[in-house]
Amino acid sequence: MGLGKREHQQSFWVAADKLCNAPRNAFYDRLNQLLDEVKFDEQLEEAVEPYYEKSGRKGIAPGTYFRMIFIGYFEDISSQRGIAWRCADSRSLAKFLGFGPDEATPEHSTLSLTRERLPMEVHRFAFELILKATAENGLLKGKTLGVDATDLEANASLKSIVRKDNGDDWQAYLRKLYFEETGKDNPSDEELRRFDKGRKSKKKVSNDEWESATDPDSRIGKMKDGRFHLKYKAENAVDLETQVIVSAEVYYGNRGDTHTIEDTVNSAKTHLRETCPEKEVQEVVADKGYHSEHVLDVLQNESDLRTYIPEPDRKYQRTWTDKSPQ
Template identity: 80%
Template sequence: MALGKRRREQQGEFWISTEKLCNAPRNAFYDRLNQLLNEIRFDEKLEKAAKPYYEETGRKGLAPGIYFRMIFIGYFEDISSQRGIAWRCADSRSLSKLLGYSPDEPTPDHSTLSLTRDRLPMEIHNLAFELILKATADHGLLAGKTLGVDATDLEANASLKSIVRKDNGDDWQAYLRKLYAEETGKTNPTDEELRRFDKGRKSKKKVSNEHWESATDPDSRIGKMKDGRFHLKYKAENAVDLKTNVIVSAEVYHGDRGDTSTIEDTVNAAKVNLKKAGTDLEVEEVVADKGYHSEQALDDLQNKCNARTYIPEPERKGHRTWTDKTPEREGSYRRNRRNTKGNRGRKLQRLRSERVERTFAHLCDTGGARRTWLRGLEKVQKRYMSAAIAHNLGQVMRKLTGAGKPRYLAVLAERAFSRFGVFWAGWAPTVRLLKPWTHPICIHTEFKNAIAA
């Protein structure tokens, strides 16, 4: 075989027939994913619902089904930015085939994704979530009886250097200059003097969301991340079916909202999603960690949401006083304590810590949703909900193909071939004995060698 050399310069073809174009390599995971979306008429229903948000004439925009497929690719390929998603789709023939583009057609760029996301309202994203949730129910992956609720932090696309005062719009440097002038009587200090003054002043240096906000992303809030850093953030909260690991509700709130103030909204959103998905399932049990424990939250979940709660009580000093509270609230508190300390309560807490945390691992750690590159609560909600839709799709794909992501399907194939190799290495000598054209003396020799091995 002769050595092949890469052509340094070549003249491009003026016209290439489609017969000469190379076919895209098959991807078993994405082919089955496309088949699943076609079975539930995903594109047809989204296009019908999104028609009022487009003009009758003009250049054709990006189809909603293609937009959601590109976001799904970001989840399956662990790509957080839209530029990365657009580049990956343009670079891969199999992904272009998933989107429905021929080899001579360009795939959408990141700006088209942004325009389509802004054009499609939250109702279209909710519809996509409900369609996939119904698909999980049709495949027997939705129980809906017991929900586990937990929250995590999403890093906002804004820096603490961009915060300004809400009252007058001063940034941190202008705020320090005013303090410096009030205490020293001097104006126009140097940067070095400001740093020494800021380091040595005894007044409070804490910044609160009550007085400060980000100039680039006003919806984000200052808060402490899971790793201990202070950053501008959002709060994402999932309601997960503890039996099947399907996300029933994926909500995004302001980063300064406490767990006890959002759990009722998340559970109500889950109940609405179950109803709109066409199921008769009802939420009967809610499981959460001790950060969600409060008398008001327990009372609302049990009396308004009609759900049995399993929320452990944090350690508190002293005895509780019930003389200034209603008997209904005390009853909710004691029922929750009795439920939590039972055998089922301990079992559900183990399931919650395993399965709800797993959804955050898939969405945020390996799904590209931990760091948001968008600004505004609604945009972040759309992006996070799209990742949750992809997660539920992965649950259906795991039942159909044995893998919830394309990389794991490749791992399964590798394991299957390796096991086949081990099997063949052990049984190949015996299989060769069965060849009818083998001489009897050779059969006897190979049989002895096989037994000896």
């Protein structure tokens, strides 16, 4: 039995031919083949050319950037730092990105800078290229769409909210309320905390009156676990036959399901029309949170789609006397 070394001195250099070859990953190898077939890298490099300087240090290639985004999705990694660490740690993923055994993969800061540099139009173009590749390989049917949404916690704290009318933060707002009710000025932090905890009125925080100073597009809302937080709403339309995402939309966190499903379905139809015109959406499936008379009317009568949306349990009997038969 060999004994483990307690101390190990790293070699100063190692020849590339002495390094072990990265293990093959059939999924990522096949994915690279599909991307090559649709000239993914070439088309992206042409699309992003206006957003890069002609001189200076070369940035990360757009094909490499989007492959790292794919890895985050397939490996279920939500942070850019986690994606960069995973790519640096895995030889097979580095090979998928196009890096040799003696080359370092991009750091998370490079990934963040590239994301800030490229506009939404480039990301949408990359999404359409992927849809085109799936359609050409028989992985996209487009007949039946499943729509569902989830909450995305914003990268901002509730402590950062300010009043829209005067820019006061929460502490300044409490000081004014404290002065109105007690007539005392300059309370201590402890007095403010006791006052805020004990007051019975004006406890609710409205999105009409408050916004985040660091992320104005986020909205205050209740998360799935019951916590109140600044959030967004992500809604996807998925091809139910092949599980391919046809549309991925992000909305304000306080928009309800019945107010966004129409936009998501129309976005999916647009993507299909631009990538594979022969595909046509015919059916939409969603859970009971999407049920409303307006949604059913728009999807069935205006968009000519068959809907499968269950009606939620009602406390009271519905009244249909003022509704049309259709």
